[in-house]
Amino acid sequence: MKITVMTSDERFVSLDVDADELVENVKALLEVETQIPLHQQQLLHHGRELPNSHKLNAAGIVDNDLLMLVAAAPPPTSTSGSGGGNEMALNADGSAVNPSAFMSRLKRDPQAMKFLFERNPDIAGAVHSNNVSALQGFLRQVHQQKLDLQRRQQEEIALMNADPFDLDAQKRIEESIRQRNIDENWEAAVEHNPEAFASVIMLYVDMEVNGFPLKAFIDSGAQMTIISRTCAERCGLLRLLDKRYVGVARGVGQTEIVGRIHVAPLKIGDHFYPCSFTVLDQPNPEFIFGLDMLRKHQCSIDLKDNVLRVGGGEIAVPFLQEKDIPRHFHQDEVKPSASTSVLPAPAAAAPQASSDLEAKATRLMALGFDRPSALEALRLCNGNEEQAASYLFGG
Structure with missing residues (x-):
């Protein structure tokens, strides 16, 4: 058989x-x-x-x-010395019978130490630093994990040999198979996609607003380009704040919009570009370069070369490495105020008389654009006809 x-x-x-x-x-x-x-x-x-x-x-x-x-592990033997096979003897709980001899034996075997550093760096570190208590603790932990694995395997065998018509047994088998698939999927991810378990560094580039340097968070999911009130004050722009454009920015959370700065010089690389900002009443994030300006200045996010391309590719600015990003920026990334889906509240739009809006839309339509596109451009540009025309022409 x-x-x-x-x-x-x-x-x-x-x-x-x-x-x-x-x-x-x-x-x-x-x-x-x-x-x-x-x-x-x-x-x-x-x-x-x-x-x-x-x-x-x-x-x-x-x-x-x-x-x-x-x-089964070989039975523990009493060791009065540190020679022979007793150097690697283990107690019933997995700890070393003679930890000093155990560590000495491993240190004399470069291949064993290399294997430990690759597969179990905790034990390797304890051996390297002669930390007996840490070594014993890790050995007991590994032994317990082995016992747990054996127990689960025995349970699986018992389930496989259970009555196929037992509904409870079938449910346990189904759950066991599901958990095994999850474990195998996790192991495959650790081997082939380990970066998925690391934190993702967001995209920042160095820019200058009105001559003041700052680190801009590049966010194609934010509809507006945003600057904090404190950052706008540092850049000397509060004198240009238009308070008619107050409202609420909604995303994962919501933040008060205190106004809008219609145009200011923005330096990216060695080039200057006109930029509009929505000003939020919060300190962080201090500056988000959003979709409106990304589209206006024909930007593309090139993750292959790790650069932000501006002006259709005429300049390329490298994204900052993690060491160049202030530590508190990483903390701000998870806050609602730094949401990548910030949307303007209806109150953020400038008040427009219906007839005035229609007149502007009509003039844009005379340039060859359809009515929905003209109205949408006016909405995005808060009623500024010249900016709307520039937006529609792709400028």
Whole structure:
């Protein structure tokens, strides 16, 4: 008959044996396949260990059954010295019997230390620094993880051999399969997509507003270009604040709009561009370069070359590295006020008489644009006809 044996490291070994074969003989075959010494093997069926003297059929094993192979740790031995194989002996809880000898033995083996630094840097660090208590703690933790894995594997084997018509057993099997898929997906992500577990650094570039340097947050999800009131004051722009454009900016949170600065010089690289700002009554983020100005100045975010291209690509400004971004900027990124989906409140639009708006839309339509586009451009430019025309012409 055929049996399948699953090892503790999730390998599967298929064997073709006689039904009346002794368990001890099966272990001998497994020693060849797995390199696990026979005396350290524990062969489990339905969570119960099979004695070496039993025959397979007498133990209730049938064709195509699944068994579990667990490698038992060698029994701890008393160590009065630090020589021989006793250097690596472990207690029942996984800790080293002689931690000093254990660390010395590892330090004498460069390959073992290299493996530890790659696979378990915590243990490697404890060995390197001669931290006995930390080493023992990590060894116990690894041992407990191994026991938990063996327990879960035994539970899986028991579920696989459960009554197929037992609804509760089927639900547990389904949950076990689902959790295994999640674990495998996580392991694949750690191996092939490790950056997904790191924090994402937002896009900032160096700019100058009215001659004052600042670090601009590039946000294509923000409808407006935003400057904080404190930043506008530092740049000497509050004297140009138009308070008719008050309102509320809504996104993940909401913030009061205290007005608008219609135009100011913005330096990107070595070039100057006219820029309009919505002023918010909050200190951070101090400056967001939003979609309105990104479109107006034909900007593109080039993540391949890690640059912001402006003016259709005529200049390229590199995005800042993490070390160049002030620490408090990282904290502000998660606040509602720094939302990348800031939308202007209706109150932020400048008051326009209906007839005046219609007249401006008519003049824009005379330039060859349809009515919806003309009205939308006027809305985005807060009724400024010249800016709306420039926007429609792609300037």
